[in-house]
Amino acid sequence: MALRTNGAGVSLLVGVVLLYVGAESLVKGARGVSTDLGVRAAVAGVTVVAFATTAPELFVAVVGQVEKTTTIGLGAVIGSNVANICLVLGLSALVRPLAVSRETVRRHLPFMALAAVLLVGLGSDGTLSTLDGGALLLALVAFTAVLLHGVPDADDADGSGEEHADDGAVVADGGTGFAPPLGRLAAVAPRDLLFLVVGLGLLFVGARRLVDGGTAALYLLGGSDRLVGVTVLALGTSLPELAASLVSAVRGHADFSVGNVVGSNIYNVLAVLGVLTLLSPIRVPTSVVDTDFPVLLGATAFCVLLLVTRGRVGRVAGVLLLGGYAGYVSLLV
Template sequence: MTIILLVFGMACLVKGADWFVEGSSSVARMLKVPSVIIGLTIVALGTSLPEASVSITAGLVGNNELAISNVVGSNIFNTLVVVGASAIITPFIMDKDIVRRDLKINVLVSFILAVFVSINGYLDRFEGLILIALLVVYIGTLIRSALQNRTQEDDAKTLSPFMSIVCIVVGVAAIILGGNLVVDSATNIAKAMGLSDTLIGLTIVSIGTSLPELMTSIVAARKGESGLSLGNAVGSNILNIIFILGVSSALSPIAALTENIIDAWILVVIACFILWMSRKDDQMTRNKGILFVAIYVVYLIYIILR
């Protein structure tokens, strides 16, 4: 039964991502907004819902100790595996606005998070409010960019407004359901194999909550929506920190383990690495994708052995 639920969950992820990308792309064409903006906002927020629901709900009851681990682990996975796998399947050119603006913001918010948790070993309410203020500024910047860069209608198929919303809502629901089924099923299998709860949390849960980003970006890349694909991964990273951790820590301070502090600085290095790579060459080739995934495998081995 567990295997059946695992397979069904994967099917929900794949089909949900397909509907979500189709609806989001259609909305972008109707609003004459670049797909990269949709990727950085609607898609990024939608695929971050699993992390948001877990962390914010935990914050409401004052039990959010794993929020930092989940977000940092998911961001590392997004940068190395989501971007890397998308490039392996369909090489793409990085959107110039993402390189110029969002990858730099990704480095900035990752650095701020690392500094906050290093100073006193936790995220307090005041630091959470600072992150929320950054969220307001970031969303305002994206809205201004969208208004300044309206695009002309193309010949691609555009769904009706109603069907676009239906695809987005049903797609998000299927992605969340699929992610939960995959995480729960994989966790049960791992426990049956005798793996520890800590190892399961650092690997299966962190990767599992990032499956929506992975499937959505892969589907977007295959449909030729590279801006939406990369925007989803980078946008999710930024929102995970300034939205999820901001709201969670504003509700209840979040304690950081020593491992969280180390991983937060590893995240800063990885964020700087992808920015440096993009400045050298804006093409994400298959070789670069393989390198990104290989780096994640090394990181995975490190967290298993430590």
């Protein structure tokens, strides 16, 4: 028994490390490619980087789906979203209070709320069907369209018809935030592509080890699929978001910390679960409907209310978020 538990623990640790290293490599490559193609930093932060840090959830969920443990994938998404709001934002706010831009509040935050409401509304009948997945993917298309083609805020422009990225570089476009990328494909650095490929490979291997190790460890301790998904796997797959947000908070880039969480939560639901339901319908246990859904809605509502009314996440709010997460985990255990 002890030997099997130790083996599961080693597999779990290796999986977490590979996921973290893979996500870092993927983020670095994604950011490099976005820069090579002329994508402005503000859009890249909420799209490319947020989607890259969501890749661990996608890989874990897909591996779990292939292994016929669909509850693990669902639990990993819900648990990761709750951890992103309560744990990641909570810890980041303790490091430094987080202010958020008007663009994030007005254009990105509504989609995070929509994603949570859609998930709860579609899954409350006990199943996420292929049709439900199509609705999630349509919402993802709408979110992407708003990001890529929305009109920038007035304070983003310098009055010359050009828009400046966060690093001060000028991005030529017609109001979309993008330079024409097709003609710049040759400018993509091979090193950036290598980071992308290596990152994806490490994420796949790490996801498999994390699924195997986390499942074995909790099953040996009497845990359920739901507990595996919303605790061990959710925490492990939230490490990229946690690392990125903490580093951003330390360096004073608060809006990136918040944007990373908001974007990641949107992609977790709309992209990850949307893709999973295309593979096969997902059964939603009663325990998820009765406990996890209300917690997800509560955490999302608190985050939205906080950012809309105050425009920041202070240290007191950070403590409340961490306390809420501790209470949620204690309910599961």
